[in-house]
Amino acid sequence: MPTITNPILPGFNPDPSIVRVGDDYYLATSTFEWFPGVQIHHSKDLIHWRVVAHPLNRLSQLDLRGAPSSGGVWAPCLTYCDGLFYLIYTDVKARGEVKDTHNYLVTAPDILGEWSDPVYLNSTGFDPSLFHDDDGRKWLVNMVWDHRQGRNPFAGIALQEYSPAERRLVGPEYNIFKGTELGRTEGPHLYKVNGYYYLLTAEGGTSLHHSVTLARSRSLFGPYQVHPRNPVLTSWDDPTLPLQKAGHGDLVETQRGDWYMVHLCGRPIPTRGRCPLGRETAIQKVVWSADGWLELADGGHHPALEVEGPGLPEQPWPQEPVRDDFDAPVLSPHFQILRIPFTEDHFSLRERPGYLRIKGRESLSSKHSQSLVARRQQAFRYTAAAGVEFEPETFKQMAGLICFYDTQNWFYLRISHDENLGKCLGILSCDNNRFDQPAADVSIAGWERCHLRARVDYDKLQFYYSPDGEAWTAIGPELDASRLADEYCLEGTFTGAMVGLCCQDLTGRRKAADFDYFEYLERS
Structure with missing residues (x-):
């Protein structure tokens, strides 16, 4: 049985x-x-x-x-x-x-x-x-x-x-x-x-x-x-x-x-x-x-x-695809949005078919109107990746791949703009509401698309980036993924780690980022 x-x-x-x-x-x-x-x-x-x-x-x-x-x-x-x-x-x-x-x-x-x-x-x-x-x-x-x-x-x-x-x-x-x-x-x-x-x-x-x-x-x-x-x-x-x-x-x-x-x-x-x-x-x-x-x-x-087991005939479901190319008219049921519905004010699968367009809204500290869509981390070892096109004009505009627990605890591989570097890529983190930038930004000026990756092994998180999705370069140090847990967070919370995509525009102009795909692959 x-x-x-x-x-x-x-x-x-x-x-x-x-x-x-x-x-x-x-x-x-x-x-x-x-x-x-x-x-x-x-x-x-x-x-x-x-x-x-x-x-x-x-x-x-x-x-x-x-x-x-x-x-x-x-x-x-x-x-x-x-x-x-x-x-x-x-x-x-x-x-x-x-x-x-x-x-x-x-x-x-x-x-x-x-x-x-x-x-x-x-x-x-x-x-x-x-x-x-x-x-x-x-x-x-x-x-x-x-x-x-x-x-x-x-x-x-x-x-x-x-x-x-x-x-x-x-x-x-x-x-x-x-x-x-x-x-x-x-x-x-x-x-x-x-x-x-x-x-x-x-x-x-x-x-x-x-x-x-x-x-x-x-x-x-x-x-x-x-x-x-x-x-x-x-x-x-x-x-x-x-x-x-x-x-x-x-x-x-x-x-x-x-x-x-x-x-x-x-x-x-x-x-x-x-x-x-x-x-x-x-x-x-x-x-x-x-x-x-x-x-x-x-x-x-x-x-x-x-x-x-109960001795009933086994009926497995079709295996979930690793990659979502955002070709469907609706989001995968594995995705959820932080506090708000999927509306054209924040997200669109229609404005650019084959892409998830995320329109920048409030900061990652907001409990009101963020543009953040994510899925559950369901294994101790996984890799997540995304391809994004985004042209920020100011440091107040950001978009990228995020490992998220709550508004006070997250790791964010984000594209932004710097007065000296131009379009740049870097890591932001929040540790019980203490903000940090664990590595210097790198210039990706002239890149139309940037591929982002997060690799998690139990308590270890390493971010990567690539111009083509083939050759990957590590960015920043190995981070402590175990911080994204009930036992670490000071607010007394009890949810779980999520991984997903987001965009912020702190100017209020709703600058959009276009995500061509999202991958989530569990590893044994």
């Missing part, structure tokens, strides 16, 4: 929520400040996955301008009932001690959309999910955030009925679970199995102490009894496990009656302990024990790299 290799969604793909509809499995993950919001992946066998949709693709559904780093879309929940997909998500506008966490619902009869405009639910906390009870009623659960000093900010799991007819929450709110001694109780999902209501939660925080907790009750409203062998899943007690940060789970039953849990995880670079790939998604087979509790099929509570 084919096995599943973890993680099933490598790279920045946290907070998984899974649903099966017939023979199809769909899995939603968080996208934070990247637009369009929510990634939905599709599989037929739980082994092979591909990105098929980003449901939140209109400003009426999601406006991320000004969103804090690691704000925006948190922990979507994807469910299906009576011919309709339901997607619940939080839009985080402030993520300090006092949080602004607005929870919404969108629906669609087809996973590919078009998805509805959002229904506002509440703002009492985050990680909302929707439970469809077998009597036809629907219930929202979310964690409650308590900002008062001296209190546990994770103030329990709230339950309230949702009325589809009225398109709002109705009736009283119940606090059904205060959590365990692990603390930081969040990420709730409800299920009804064999007459019990099971409440699955994430505890211990989303870093190394992350865990999956299970509790159950005969009544929807509780009281909920905690699993006697809690936690169901964690890696906090063994730092040698290749999958760390295991937590934030969701359950799915296969056509054959087997059960699986998808969950968040992280893979540290062995020599540095940092996770530039971010929080990823893995899967574990689970079973129901004789006393009605959920257990890992292999025993214990540690996540496994190799998992027994």
Whole structure:
């Protein structure tokens, strides 16, 4: 029987929520400040996955301008009932001690959309999910955030009925679970199995102490009894496990009656302990024990790299092309844009067919109107490259290839203009908001096109450039790629490294750069 290799969604793909509809499995993950919001992946066998949709693709559904780093879309929940997909998500506008966490619902009869405009639910906390009870009623659960000093900010799991007819929450709110001694109780999902209501939660925080907790009750409203062998899943007690940060789970039953849990995880670079790939998604087979509790099929509570598959016919997807020549009328679904939609004010695939035109806007420090498009780093070793035509007239105009974590942490191989060198190429970096230029600019005056390359090997990043895409010259020193990780960034963020293309024009004249191609090649 084919096995599943973890993680099933490598790279920045946290907070998984899974649903099966017939023979199809769909899995939603968080996208934070990247637009369009929510990634939905599709599989037929739980082994092979591909990105098929980003449901939140209109400003009426999601406006991320000004969103804090690691704000925006948190922990979507994807469910299906009576011919309709339901997607619940939080839009985080402030993520300090006092949080602004607005929870919404969108629906669609087809996973590919078009998805509805959002229904506002509440703002009492985050990680909302929707439970469809077998009597036809629907219930929202979310964690409650308590900002008062001296209190546990994770103030329990709230339950309230949702009325589809009225398109709002109705009736009283119940606090059904205060959590365990692990603390930081969040990420709730409800299920009804064999007459019990099971409440699955994430505890211990989303870093190394992350865990999956299970509790159950005969009544929807509780009281909920905690699993006697809690936690169901964690890696906090063994730092040698290749999958760390295991937590934030969701359950799915296969056509054959087997059960699986998808969950968040992280893979540290062995020599540095940092996770530039971010929080990823893995899967574990689970079973129901004789006393009605959920257990890992292999025993214990540690996540496994190799998992027994569900015995379904394997259905791999076509291999993704390494090179994107921008010949399609729309961007690849692997690309996302920082905080804003793909609009002609910033980007165009039509003005010069076969090129992605990026129009320079605000600086890399901006949380409002940047022109930056990127994809996830999904392997420890990869090479990315691009060909760009750009004629800057001032040092305030820049374009190039960027390895990016957030507005305070990035490495940028950029073309610009210098009064003495003319058109030039150099590296800029930002280290927790400290700017640096680790090497002198080099003149590329007279070059119509410049090819740019980034080569990453775990914690090492080296940039290159070329006039023809054949003969490459290294530029600047070897850089510390492990800085693009949750564990390094001081803002307390939790996304993952991205690599992509961008253009800035700090004069406000929107000078454009034309990118002929983008390549992303993972290396073993």
